[in-house]
Amino acid sequence: MNLNMSSAESLVAQIQGLSGNLADLTQLRNYLKQSDDSLHLESTRLAPLLNELDPSLHSLGYLYILEACTSCPIAKEQANEFVLLVARFMNVCAAEQIRLASDKFISLCKRFKDQVMLLEDPMRGVAPMLAALRKLQTSTEQLTTLHPDFLLLCLLSKCYKTGLSILEDDIFEVDQPRDLFLYCYYGGMICIGQKQFRKALELLHNVVTAPMPIISAIAVEAYKKYILVSLIHLGQFSTSLPKYTSSAAQRNLKNFSQPYIELVISYSNGKVSELEMCVQTNKDKFETDKNLGLVKQVVSSMYKRNIQRLTQTYLTLSLQDIANTVQLSSPKEAEMHVLQMIQEGEIYATINQKDGMVRFLEDPEQYKTCEMIERIDSSIQRIMMLSKKLTTMNEVMSCDPSYLGKVGRERQRFDFDDFDTVPSKFNI
Numbered sequence: 001m002n003l004n005m006s007s008a009e010s011l012v013a014q015i016q017g018l019s020g021n022l023a024d025l026t027q028l029r030n031y032l033k034q035s036d037d038s039l040h041l042e043s044t045r046l047a048p049l050l051n052e053l054d055p056s057l058h059s060l061g062y063l064y065i066l067e068a069c070t071s072c073p074i075a076k077e078q079a080n081e082f083v084l085l086v087a088r089f090m091n092v093c094a095a096e097q098i099r100l101a102s103d104k105f106i107s108l109c110k111r112f113k114d115q116v117m118l119l120e121d122p123m124r125g126v127a128p129m130l131a132a133l134r135k136l137q138t139s140t141e142q143l144t145t146l147h148p149d150f151l152l153l154c155l156l157s158k159c160y161k162t163g164l165s166i167l168e169d170d171i172f173e174v175d176q177p178r179d180l181f182l183y184c185y186y187g188g189m190i191c192i193g194q195k196q197f198r199k200a201l202e203l204l205h206n207v208v209t210a211p212m213p214i215i216s217a218i219a220v221e222a223y224k225k226y227i228l229v230s231l232i233h234l235g236q237f238s239t240s241l242p243k244y245t246s247s248a249a250q251r252n253l254k255n256f257s258q259p260y261i262e263l264v265i266s267y268s269n270g271k272v273s274e275l276e277m278c279v280q281t282n283k284d285k286f287e288t289d290k291n292l293g294l295v296k297q298v299v300s301s302m303y304k305r306n307i308q309r310l311t312q313t314y315l316t317l318s319l320q321d322i323a324n325t326v327q328l329s330s331p332k333e334a335e336m337h338v339l340q341m342i343q344e345g346e347i348y349a350t351i352n353q354k355d356g357m358v359r360f361l362e363d364p365e366q367y368k369t370c371e372m373i374e375r376i377d378s379s380i381q382r383i384m385m386l387s388k389k390l391t392t393m394n395e396v397m398s399c400d401p402s403y404l405g406k407v408g409r410e411r412q413r414f415d416f417d418d419f420d421t422v423p424s425k426f427n428i
Contacts, residue, residue, distance in 0.1 A: 002131035011035070012052050015061030019097070025060060029100050032064045055089045055133040062089065067104045070111055079115050086112045087128040095135035102136060106145055113149045123157035126150070142173040150181035154191055163190040167199065172389065181207055181218045188225060191295070197233035204229065208253065209245045212322065215252040215402055221289070223253045227260045228294040234351065235305045237264045259285045263298065272302055272327040304346060311347055311360040319356045331356060 018028035034037075047071045055062045066089060075081050081360065086108060100104040109132050116125035133146040147166065154163030167187045174180045184203040191200035207222035230237040239261065241250055254261055259282035266278040279286070279295055286292040306326035310317060319331035319338075329336045336360055341347045348361040365372070396404055 008049060010350050011061075012049055015053060015058050019058045019061065022096075024099060025100060028060055032061065032101075036064065039064060040071055043068045043071055050085075056092040056094060059089075059093040059102055063093070063098055063101055063104050063108065067108050070108065072279055074111075074115065076118075079119055083112065083115050083119065083124060085113075087124070090128040090135075093135065098135060099138070105132070105136065109146055110149060113153065116153070117156070121152045123159065125153045126157055126162055128341065129153055130166070133166070139173075140169040141171060143171045143175070143179055143183060145176060148186055149177055151183065151186035151190060153421050155193075158193070160190050160193040164189070164194060164196075167191065167203070170386070170389075176211070181210065181216065181222075184210075185218050185222050188222065188229075192225070192229060195335040197229050200229050201226065201233060208249060209242055212246045212248050215248045215256070219249060220256045223249075224257050224260050224289060224291060225294065226300055227257065227264060228291060231264065231267050231298045232294070232301045235301065235416065236268070239264065263295070265296065267302060270302070270306065272299070272306075275299055275302055293360070304341055307337060307341060308347060313350070313361060316357055316359045318349075319358060322358065 014028065014031055018024040018031070046065050049065055050062065050069070053062045053065070063423070066086070070082060070086070090109065093105075093359070103110075108289075109129065113125055113129065116122055129146060130152040133144050133150055136144045150166065151163050154160065163186075167190065169178075172184075173338060182208040188200045188203035188207070191197070191203065203237075204222045204226040207219055208226055210219075212219060217238060227237050239254060241253075262282065263275070263278055264277045269275075276299060279299060283292065286295045303326050307322060310322065310325065319334045322338065323331050323334040325332070326337075328337065338347070338349060338351060342349055348363055350359050350361065352359070
């Protein structure tokens with residue numbers, strides 16, 4: 001297709017006339033597929049056609065033309081115009097149309113992400129990318145290839161709360177394994193930024209234990225953060241990974257994370273001086289990994305763990321004694337730690353500032369308020385839903401031809417192995 005006046009008018013007419021229903025859209029998609037190479041050849045002359053189309057009504061045709069227009073390298077002075085144009089399309093396009101050319105839409109969105117990063121303004125990409133991935137999803141259970149890009153923009157722009165909005169979804173459908181690795185890794189970092197350490201542990205655990213034929217850089221970096229968050233949130237870390245972890249991860253993760261394993265050993269001794277010495281020894285490595293901030297939180301958490309141990313032994317204790325026992329510099333610093341732990345619900349205590357005494361209390365929660373009953377009921381409902389979902393997935397998997405074929409091959413192999421163990425006098 002050489003783009004003269006008549007062919008351009010014909011293209012616009014086809015798009016306008018075939019954007020009304022699914023049958024027409026299927027016909028339009030086939031037409032645009034046949035014209036795709038020609039559109040890219042004429043990419044520099046297509047921009048005026050966009051003015052004749054409504055991106056909300058003619059989304060499929062608009063997508064093909066816009067993707068072709070932006071397929072060439074974008075000059076720096078045109079980057080801002082590109083971002084505005086694509087962001088508007090991502091916000092207003094019709095989901096049912098762009099899903100007919102999902103590869104084109106993904107390609108356009110990734111170019112958009114690259115441009116906002118080149119402009120060093122990732123916040124501009126957050127809202128449009130969220131709109132785009134929601135339109136690309138067929139359900140909230142689907143992980144799209146745009147999820148990691150969206151979370152990366154949230155991280156770079158520190159829009160952590162916006163990133164959390166998609167991390168609340170339960171994911172059951174994954175197209176590309178790499179997308180899951182990045183989604184869980186970036187998601188874990190966002191949860192760390194919001195101090196939601198329990199959720200961060202869950203996501204980082206998924207990266208570390210996911211099937212992998214060879215060790216990946218993402219898994220190594222996730223493992224390092226997994227160690228640090230475990231120490232902060234749980235006060236301990238086990239170097240033994242679950243049995244379902246891949247052999248590649250079992251063999252190699254510790255070898256790539258020796259300073260962090262040393263930190264675990266120092267932490268388990270419960271002595272702040274040893275822990276700080278370990279941090280100082282490996283400071284350059286922690287800084288290179290951009291984990292020094294988390295490491296400092298690990299040190300701070302040891303003070304909290306040591307204070308929590310005191311609550312199991314004493315009913316009352318002076319701030320001076322607390323400072324001496326947990327190796328804090330002064331009673332004032334001990335008071336600050338205790339107050340913070342009371343506010344965060346990590347201990348239950350009262351401070352008598354007049355005589356500098358702390359009285360440790362029992363957990364006041366009786367588990368009989370309406371709010372607590374609602375929380376328990378909500379948790380039960382969620383567990384029932386997940387159980388039902390897992391049962392359904394198990395039934396689907398048990399009927400999958402590739403799965404049955406693999407099981408059949410393995411069963412046949414074991415049958416032959418059993419046959420080989422029969423006494424020789426029965427061998428034929």
